[in-house]
Amino acid sequence: MEVKKFTLITGASMGIGKAFAFECASRGMNLLLIALPDDGLEETKKQINLRFSVEIITLAIDLRDHEAVRSLYDYCIQQNLVVNMLINNAGMGAGGKFEEISHEIYTDMLHLNIRALTMLTYHFLPMLKQHAPAFILNMSSMEANFPLPYKSVYTGTKNFVYAFSLALREELSHCNVKVSVLCPGPVLTNSDGLKRINAVGNRAKMIMLMPAEVAKIGVNNLLKGQGIVVPGKINWTIVKLMKLFPTGLKMKLLERLFRVYTDH
Ligand SMILES: NC(=O)c1ccc[n+]([C@@H]2O[C@H](COP(=O)([O-])OP(=O)(O)OC[C@H]3O[C@@H](n4cnc5c(N)ncnc54)[C@H](OP(=O)(O)O)[C@@H]3O)[C@@H](O)[C@H]2O)c1
Known part of the structure; x- marks a missing residue:
């Protein structure tokens, strides 16, 4: 009997994660969608089911929790769910002077952007290897390529994702598990994002992309086996x-450009 395979997407209730869910569904992939407990996930599932006939499982999990990733993996084993594509998308950021942001926000950011992503990869890797060809897409940021003053911890977490992904990609090059790291510039996902983009001005608007474009480019390049993916020609050139x-x-130059974050 052929096993049903799933694409696991974290942070799938809105923004780029939701766009990934639509993109993967449009390619006939079954989905295992993760986000925080609220109505967003069920709404995403409903909207996708109106357009695509794929199987969708939603799980409300707080990935900042220490045990969350292990419980998610155990759930998949108990339910006989096979994951052959992992999209580590969930992440959070904060902008402003380093010392003016609370230590709780930094702790959450480190747990979500680094620990959850690493541990999801760690726990699911044996399953991915077993069901190769398999794929891991890790969400970094264009900012991983140049440290941003006033977003120092966020940029640091995305640098981790960048370095981790490239190193792991080489380790796995012999076993048909492809790893890509996605490095988008500004993406118009929500009203907070729009405020940040407006604060930086026309330069940010010139390189801004929509979530659906980023998701399509991300999945296309992941399937092609591209290592580093910077969506948008201008962004890539920058x-x-x-x-x-x-x-x-x-x-x-970057300090000048991003000083605006200290006023917002
Ligand atoms: N937007 C940009 O300009 C941009 C640019 C470059 C890179 N990125 C990266 O792209 C990724 C997605 O960004 P986005 O702007 O689309 O984010 P977003 O709109 O804020 O959505 C975040 C998603 O992650 C989920 N989430 C947040 N905290 C979580 C937690 N503790 N446990 C489980 N799920 C959690 C949210 O679930 P709920 O809806 O339930 O809260 C939501 O589905 C992030 O890694 C971000 O750093 C974004």
Whole structure:
């Protein structure tokens, strides 16, 4: 009997994660969708089911919790759910002067952006290997390529995701589990995001993308086996150009540009 395979997407109730869910459903993939307990997940499921006939399981889990990832893995084993694609999308950020953001926010950010992503990869890897060809897409950010003043911890977490993904990709190159790291610039996901984009001004608007575009580019490149994915031609060019700048000068320019975050 053929086993039913699922794509596990974290943070699937809104924003880019929801767009990933639509993108994967449009390609006939069954979905295991994770987000915090609220109505968003069920709404996403309903909307997808109106357009695509794939199986969708939703689970409300707080991935900041220490035991959450292990419980999610145990649930999959108990229910005989096979995951052959893992999209580690859930993440949170905060902008402002380092010392003015609460330590609770930093703790949540580190737990969600780093620990949950790492442990999901760790627990599901044997299953992915067993059901190869399999895929892992880790959500970093364009900012992983240049540290941003006033978003220092967020940028640090995305740097972790970037480095971890590239290193793991090489380790797994012999076993048909493809790893990609997605590095979007600004994406218009919610009203807070719009405020941040407006604060930085026209430069941010020029490189802004919609969640559906990012999800499509992400999944396309993951399936093609691309390692680093920077959606958008301008964004890709900026990343390349930034590498040519001396670090000191680059950091001074970025500090000027992102000082606006201290007013919001
Ligand atoms: N938006 C951008 O401009 C941008 C740019 C580059 C990279 N990224 C990265 O892309 C990813 C998605 O960003 P987004 O803007 O789409 O985010 P978003 O709109 O804020 O959505 C976040 C998603 O993650 C879920 N989530 C939050 N905390 C969680 C937790 N503790 N446990 C489980 N699920 C949790 C949310 O669930 P609820 O709905 O239940 O709260 C929601 O589904 C993040 O990793 C972000 O860093 C975003």
